[in-house]
Amino acid sequence: MTAKIIDGRAVSAAIRSDLKIRVQALAKKGTTPGLAVIMVGANPASAVYVRNKIRACGEVGIRSFQHNFPADADPKAILDLIEELNTRKDTHGILVQLPLPPQFSISEILQTISADKDVDGFHLYNVGGLVVGDTVFPPCTPYGVVKLLEHEGIEIEGKNVVVVGASNIVGKPMALMLMQRDATVAICHAKTRDLAQFTILADILVVAAGKPNLIVPQMVKTGAVVIDVGINRLPDGRLVGDADFEGLKNKVSHITPVPGGVGPMTVTMLLSNTIASAERAA
Numbered sequence: 001m002t003a004k005i006i007d008g009r010a011v012s013a014a015i016r017s018d019l020k021i022r023v024q025a026l027a028k029k030g031t032t033p034g035l036a037v038i039m040v041g042a043n044p045a046s047a048v049y050v051r052n053k054i055r056a057c058g059e060v061g062i063r064s065f066q067h068n069f070p071a072d073a074d075p076k077a078i079l080d081l082i083e084e085l086n087t088r089k090d091t092h093g094i095l096v097q098l099p100l101p102p103q104f105s106i107s108e109i110l111q112t113i114s115a116d117k118d119v120d121g122f123h124l125y126n127v128g129g130l131v132v133g134d135t136v137f138p139p140c141t142p143y144g145v146v147k148l149l150e151h152e153g154i155e156i157e158g159k160n161v162v163v164v165g166a167s168n169i170v171g172k173p174m175a176l177m178l179m180q181r182d183a184t185v186a187i188c189h190a191k192t193r194d195l196a197q198f199t200i201l202a203d204i205l206v207v208a209a210g211k212p213n214l215i216v217p218q219m220v221k222t223g224a225v226v227i228d229v230g231i232n233r234l235p236d237g238r239l240v241g242d243a244d245f246e247g248l249k250n251k252v253s254h255i256t257p258v259p260g261g262v263g264p265m266t267v268t269m270l271l272s273n274t275i276a277s278a279e280r281a282a
């Protein structure tokens with residue numbers, strides 16, 4: 001079997017052209033969607049992510065406002081800024097780029113963002129909405145995975161799904177979203193004993209552990225769908241996912257590459273959430 005390589009860049013481009021149309025419709029009502037991006041410190045990976053997000057906003061017609069703080073910034077300055085952004089009519093989404101320096105309480109920062117502008121979907125109100133299947137802002141990476149599956153016509157209902165990784169930003173919301181779509185979901189994490197006995201049962205395997213080569217062909221059922229969320233930089237500079245792409249591509253029915261799979265979708269769903277917020281405000 002030769003896998004269909006799921007092209008996240010192409011799916012992303014198709015979704016972004018629909019997003020542009022929604023931005024034009026908002027313009028007719030006098031609204032331009034606005035996203036505020038707050039970055040603290042100079043983490044090189046974060047700087048790249050922020051740059052990509054700002055550029056992507058410009059491409060679809062979202063206005064972006066970048067707020068940079070030094071690594072030793074007083075958390076109160078960021079909390080005050082968030083309070084101000086919560087009230088601004090030109091700002092429909094607020095994003096704080098993680099990680100934050102150690103003097104910050106991430107949960108305090110995230111809970112200060114108005115639930116109505118929480119385009120990352122990390123506020124407890126939105127997390128609760130996700131649990132009951134009624135969230136306004138689905139977290140961007142798992143939302144992107146769902147959109148990839150839908151775009152490829154991969155049925156979710158009734159499927160055995162295994163999610164490897166149980167973080168608050170990827171694994172847990174991913175499991176909830178797929179459960180909401182009537183999959184039977186198992187969640188594995190670093191303390192799971194004998195990972196392979198779970199992964200081998202998966203019709204759809206989503207991997208988000210941040211461990212290169214964690215998933216090898218003998219752990220995966222022939223014909224399964226493998227969605228690789230992981231992003232790992234190898235010592236030789238190469239960027240790889242968590243799955244052995246070369247080994248798996250002759251065994252599974254669909255697989256996402258790294259880079260060019262889930263990554264572009266994450267930014268696209270951030271744009272989508274920001275536009276949805278502006279539509280609600282309009």
Ligand code: NAP
Pocket residue numbers: 141164165166167168169170171188189190191192195208209210211214229230231232262263264266
């Ligand atoms: P994280 O917070 O470090 O969580 C990793 C999760 O994987 C944890 O639940 C951990 O288990 C589990 N895990 C670690 N080693 C494992 C192992 N050997 N077997 C099974 N489970 C294991 O990471 P994250 O933020 O969720 O991100 C995960 C990966 O996705 C990273 O590579 C990250 O760069 C990537 N990512 C990509 C995108 C994108 O847009 N493509 C977006 C976000 C993240 P415990 O809970 O037991 O520690």
